[in-house]
Amino acid sequence: MALSHLFTGIDLLAFQFLLASGGCVAAGLGVWVVMTLCRRWLPGIAAQRSVWLLGQCTIIAAFLLILLPQSERLRLLPPIDIEEFAAPRAPAAANTTNVAASSQPPVASETASPRIYLTWAAYGWLVLYAAGLGDALVRLLRIRRTLHALAAAGHQTSAQPMDTFEVDAPISPMLFGLFRPRLLLPRHLRGFDSGQRQLILDHELTHWRRRDLHWAGAGILLQTLLWFNPFMRLLRNRLAWALELGCDRDVLQGRPPAQRKAYAAALVAQLKLQQAPITTALAFGNVTHDTLASRIALIRDPRGALHSRWARIATVAGLAGVLAASLALQPSLASQRMAQLSCTTLVDAATGQRLLHDGQCDARATPASTFNIVVSLMGFDSGILVDEHTPVMPYKPGYTDWNESWRTETDPTSWLITSNVWFAQNVTRQLGEARVQRYIDGFGYGNRDISGDAGKHNGLTMSWIGSSLQISPDEQVDFLRKIVNRQLPLSAKAYQMTGRILPAQTLANGWTIHGKTGTASPVLPDGSDDKQRQYGWYVGWATKGARTIVFARMMLDHRQQTYAGARARQAFLSEVATQLDTL
Template identity: 55%
Template sequence: MSQFDIVLVRFLLASLASVAAGLTVWALCLLLRRLLPALAMQRTGWLLAQLTVVAAFAVTLVPQQQRIRLLPPVDIEAVDAAVTRYIEPARPAAVMAVPAPPADAAGNTKSSWLAALALCWFAAYVAGLGWHTARLWRAQRLLRQLAASGSPAPIGDNGVPVIEVDAAVPPMLLGLSRPRLLIPRHLRAFDPAQQRLIVEHELTHWRRRDVHWMLAGVLLQTLLWFNPFMRLLRASLLWAQELGCDRDVLRGRPAQERKAYAAALVAQLKLQCLPVGTALAFGGVSVETVKARVALIRTPASAAHGARVRLAAVAALVATGFGSYALQPALAWQGAATPAGVLHCLALADAATGQPLLRQGQCDARVTPASTFNIAVSLMGYDSGILQDEHAPRLPFREGYPAWNASWRASTDPTEWIHNSNLWYAQQVATQVGVPAFQRYLDRFGYGNRDTTGDAGADNGWRLSWVNSSLRISADEQVAFLRRLVNRDLGLSAKTYDMTSRLLKIRTLANGWDVYGKTGTGSPVGPDGKDDRAHAYGWFVGWAVKGNRTVVFAHLNQDQQEQADAAGPRAREALLRVLPAQLDAL
């Protein structure tokens, strides 16, 4: 499955996640409204409810840090593989294959039902979004035309232009920066006191900035037009705005004026015939909401606990939003946290032309570079003058440095660093390079995803981003990076290329090829936030030279169960056993 297909699948799952979040949020709001009836009058809760649903949609779209997930990751490729057939890419019969996982976990997708479904849904979403946007634009155009057909109303100056129109519409407020109040001509038949209250209602909307709140609700509903709960939440937001205006307009008024106001609501609902969805209208949302508004006008709800209601609503929605994020299954994205045994790649390419000579397996899957990143650190160190030659500088080991291997607890020079994959030595070089230059080098190298943020909230990017953390790279990207290295196309000094090559020399094969390379051992991050060593990644990347011919290679294997020895050296030895035959067959 291509990266574009994965993006489409992620969009499909994000859409489903938003519907699930909408159901949860709507049920929570109904419960809170029953326990705290005053919640219905609070705009904040309903708009935050819509934002929570949109957030659930958004967090599924973006790659997430696996260390803070509560559910195990879902591998998109593995789901697709369960219902589709894979075919082995063609290769010359004389070329020997490196031992790999079962055939159904490697190769290319012959057909992808999941990708096809995701593409169909994306096309439907775009069409639906276009239709709803056009509908919104038509409604706005209709209201503008209606306002243009009217004339100034004989009502006192209220700071907002009042336009009288000959149409059976409710009084409504239009415009974000230049408000206009539209009132129907039939309003002249109302009692003058009722007219004043109606106008005051709409002006209160403007003072409360309800037009802006309404626009936010409209835009959020349009964005997730397919989600029925967004429509319900927006209707509740409009209802809360009307209730809030009723409360503010009638605060402190006598019972006679309250009765007249309620009668105006009912009378207006009987007279209007044009539905309004993009403006704030005095007539209310529906017959049911008008009934509820009249009941609250007769028996006002106490607003003494409004702050507590807002706090309860915000706290519940924040908890729901965080739960949606934490309980959202993290999706495998470019090789992140892939299930056991599904990752294998062997890629060889001609260094001069870039022509692929062999490509088996999932070579576009990104995983941690682990110690293969020492190649990049070596280039940084020599180019910056921090590293001098094969044996200088020799740095002393200090307590507190990583000491996962016994060989690390000793003074170390560049040769020993590369040979022993010494993490603390690489960290000391990276520290002297400095964070800004470190990032600039990665950008110049085009190294993987170039993400040096490290673990979420840990501020350890310069020390650990390349060890089972944020920095990831695929075998294809390793090959591209190594091609630029051997072609001396990274904008570095000649000494940098020469010294790095000396450190990486492995051996000369029996058929005369000189092999340079670096191993790496890493792990996916499990659902508990810990490294899953039972499914370790083993890297061996580098190049082979014979005469005027240079071939770059990247070999990646993933374990299916925990092994006593490191996965990187095993990947190296597996490839070196068959590499002479591979190279001779090219």
Template identity: 55%
Template structure:
């Protein structure tokens, strides 16, 4: 499972999720339109509805945090080899059941992966088609504007008698075409007036022009642009088109309300007659276009109702509070939808995101004996990094043998388990996975030499900078910080170690192997290795104990043959005990017999 595959699966899920979000938002909006018409007539409700739908899409699409936090207290408390493994026979090794490391669930569900690729192709084709329609509509309007002529002296037109019209800053173009007066272009607004408008009553001309310029004053073109962009991005979602149409309806009502405010009933009737007359004369512009002005028969009834009873949709304090409540309801509904998707739809995707790797390689030939799962995925090395630290310590001369040096514990050192609050030698360090002992080794090396070792080892992403801005790489780079490594990279590092191809003194290999030896089995295989345990961190910063990572890496030797191995699992539910030691117990229970078949 590649990272691109996971992105495509999230994209498929996000597309389905935004359809459900659109349905819920449209249902709530329909209720508002029926029972709270004053609130539904506000343009912000409909734009917020579109933003809620696309917000759902983005939230599902975004990957969860995969930042790993090391669980050292559990790791250290369960890290003793003798607790899990008797050095005699495989049968003596206690084990706990773990999920088998056979194939990733992606291989078990090829149809889901194919569906994700197919949907990406369909989406891109639809997006290109929708953008083509948008560009075609704009070109038609531009050609229409180009066919007319400008009105440098607007005062000569009866429609520019009001104070708002006289303050107009848009370019006015008169065209000989059966259109409705319209405003187009969010960046360089132009007001298109049909020549037949001059045949209307002067008061009608003035109110119609004032209506279009009110769109300009209210920045409705910018609102429409945003709504159209959102609709274009989610072209497959019919609710986005419905919400944008309702946004346009609310904007028309808002301009009518402003134009008619304070006017007598006679002028209101004149305006209504002008709308009806214009409806009979106009030819509608393209739907996918950035323009105001078309009179829609479907919304004309609402506009005429406003003219007859202007008080029915006037804003008031209670409608504002209702608006706040509606916005909160939309946000809460979106959050609930996210939870539902995570609980009901996302488990398949979560399983696909679960990292599992098993890899064994012949150290001499480099032949891959077994490779399954996401062995390219990088996570924290956790306690497995102590293999590299041991090699550095013995090569530099700071570590001398299995029991030298003994380093004293000092207050202020990490002491996450009781076993760390004592003086430790190299054997105790590895046994208890003591962080402070490893930190003393790396700090004795110094930052420059530490970095040189990492580069020479080719270890993971080779980033030992530590936490951003904290300057703590020497002590914490491998602990839930900058240093990451994959199963493939663990194998490459261990193979070079087994072949003694690292630029190290011979005693570094010999003493490290002595510390890392786990067992000698009756069939002649000797196994060396180290575990590591960590957790992903959720969005709220807490450790996700249901998705623990477990490492078990090392090598097995028999005679002249050496096989290096790397196992990585991620739990799908909370398990008892640390993931690394559980994995090691299960692997050692079957590894000696498996090695005989390779």
């Protein structure tokens, strides 16, 4: 199997899901530690349902944030290259040219067992997760059927705020049904004292008034989604415990000690009669022998279950810290072979009809040297540029000179041929930031952000080279249509001269192609340039007779000996331009 086929975009999602699953378990440990400490120092949170549900939400948030690619810039740990982790890579050729140059692609061995095993592990976890999720859903469905079967077998009693059924089964009095609440009362309640029966009924009705079913349902849903995380189960159990304690507190508020004692006695009696509680229902006897003593202690002395604003504040602060730490300390995954994209889009300039639209054409990237089309329009419109060969700007030490061909005097024509960066920078400097921004806004160019690198104040000179300014292929062709149709707020000279200096060639099929290439490196999450990949652009328009087609070709792939822009141009001319007559 060739290594180029081992990893795909779907593989990356599988690896990312595996990483997020492990990350949320680590976050769950942090949440549980915080909740345990808060419960020890602030016992009042035991009866506060909001903090326990918030703990579950924190773990879910950690899981989702790890999956988001935008969160990679917030992470402190360097990304893990899956390919380097899975198998050693042959050394690449030395980079002996400037930043825009390319190194040789790595030589990959056909023996890729570690990579295959890593891929199997990622997909195996996806299969296991899906199976576990399916099993959890089946269990919930079975419990739902059991509860409905109990209600169907019971006898409907006198009217309550919800349907109430008396059943001949050793169950606890329980409330169930998220959208249509129903109350099940075991027949053995008839043997209880009338005062105890009323207290038990008040308990279930208090659950209903407090909307505890919705809180319990949310906890069950979150636990089901992350069924593999043991801390989700622990937190959901604590949520159920808090719902019962809060309900006890509200039922017994203001009642005399005798009724509190009767309430506790009813709880003990119920526990002796019932079987295992049904976890998806809110049950009066939803306790275990381990928690019975604690619940009775709180029934007798409700002061331990009082609301505490400081308990909530401390818990929320602790959970926020866990979420921030889990995001910052989770490494992201990287794969040079997976992080590739491409687009080819062609549009009829006159009608706007889309003729070809292949790939991720809405993905924004740095415009690189294709931005020189914009600089040309601004330069000729403002008068800074005069004609094809005026002005001639001399090279000065200190100018951006990544390529040797730039270390010479340059005029507008040679500037576009060689993609001379310092020439464009001189034009934008003379225009000034405010004027450039007005042009960009008037053009509607990409994201219109010429701020440059954060904190470097280099927007006028670097914003279009792997920096803040971004544009998609779809946006490129929209911009090019405005040029061809002369719909921009520019002088006629700006259109005319830009068309003259834009590199052109006539193909054997009679089409004349005016186009500009562009090459730049992606920016990694740590702010450095990616030494392994390059963006390549080729944008412009093709004319034949009265017809004009605007086009944009963009790709992101592994560095090679030739610039990515040159390869994008060659691919367009050989694969697409020869077929223009059929579009």
